[in-house]
Amino acid sequence: MDKPVRVRYAPSPTGFPHVGNIRTALFNWLFARHTGGKFIVRIEDTDTARTVPGSLEAIIGSLRWLGLDWDEGPEVGGPYGPYMQSQRLPIYQKLAEQLIAAGFAYRCFCTSERLDNMRAAQTAAKLPLGYDRHCRDLSTDERNKLEASGAPSIIRFKTPLTGRTVFQDMLRGEVAFENSGIDDYVLLKTDGFPVYHLANVIDDHLMEISHVLRAEEWLSSTPKHVMLYAALKFEAPQFAHMPLILGPDRSKLSKRHGAATLTEYRDQGYLQETMLNFLALLGWSLDDKNEIFNRQQLIDIFSLERVSRTAGIFNKDKLDWLNGMYIRTLPVEDLTDRLLPFMEKDLPAEIKRPLDINYVRQLVPLIRERIITLKDAAAYADFFFLDQLEYDSAKLIGKKMTEETTLKALKGAENKLSSLASFNTASLEDTLRHLADDLGIKTGELFNPLRVATTARDAAPPLFETMAVLGKERCLKRIIAALTKLAGN
């Protein structure tokens, strides 16, 4: 095909975008960027009853967050606009009329009451549900009368009753549907709004879309679209339906599998680098070895040939692993900038804001090994900021230690550290190791109570580094507080 590549992401603002939606956007974007084509965003907002407030903003926000920039669409405009279907109603109405005139569609005057009765009768008789084509064969006379009476009507497609509709799917090869299984589907509703099929086909044609890359769930809509392309005398684009995304148990992906909306992942502290990499692997792979790809690499290597024919499996553990990995490869400065808003928000309220960025920058290397998401940081790092640490004084006393020996050890540490001129990792290590020797106790017997005194936890980042970041003043204050706690026993 010599047609220039123009692909589109055509979300409906009927819910907050989840991984499946944005995976479709990503594959379209990668295909466009890889081939030097155009990526278009078109908002399919004609199902007004199902519109969810805030979802359009969430869709746009998710694309922006991931850096999936579009060449034409909302906010950026373009020569084929408007890119919101609700602003294109006259176009669909005109072409729907044209389909009637050409004998491919007809006006249906059935009342909702009649349709309800029809459905009830079909259900009772265990017949397949579907429109019984009552208005398809109205006589000209009956039709004229109904039209003259001003009775509300919709427009339906006159689906061929026999034969098959066949098309090529770039991933599946030839796909065929029996026409007898396809309803006389609605094109235009009473209020003049088009149904998805009509608007989608018209816009893909008018916007000169070369390839329709969309999720497999739309495969059964494609024969309807193929019929419409033919009826409208439009050349159909190429189709490729992306594999489903399932949970590890191969059931429909849901929250239970850790699936969330993109906004939720962002708010939970997943990096855009992680999400881009993770989403790319949901139904696409380069080979069975490499899994870590940055944005540019994905653009360079993405191809439809490597899109899988079988479902992509969503693995939350892999997402977490990837995020931890990306977090650890970010330069400290960058990671600090990304962590700050989370820490500002999540650290206990009693901690003074704004946080000191220089202090945060120092502690980042100490927590980065342990955090999986940016949101984890506050819980790991709160002790760096708190004025008073809460813990049970019994925690200070190690296994082979007593209250006296612990008091002695902490007192010894207080003495040594208060006269320590340069308070850094090396000097702390040296001083405290010597102190343990002098006291005739094992290093652990000194370091453990010191760790609890300075961090309130048994497991914390490396002790000397942590104490160096906390600084002399904070450490001494905390050791004194520990001594007081012990003495109060």
Ligand code: GLU
């Ligand atoms: N508006 C449809 C959706 O929400 C678009 C499907 C398609 O790409 O044709 O997914």
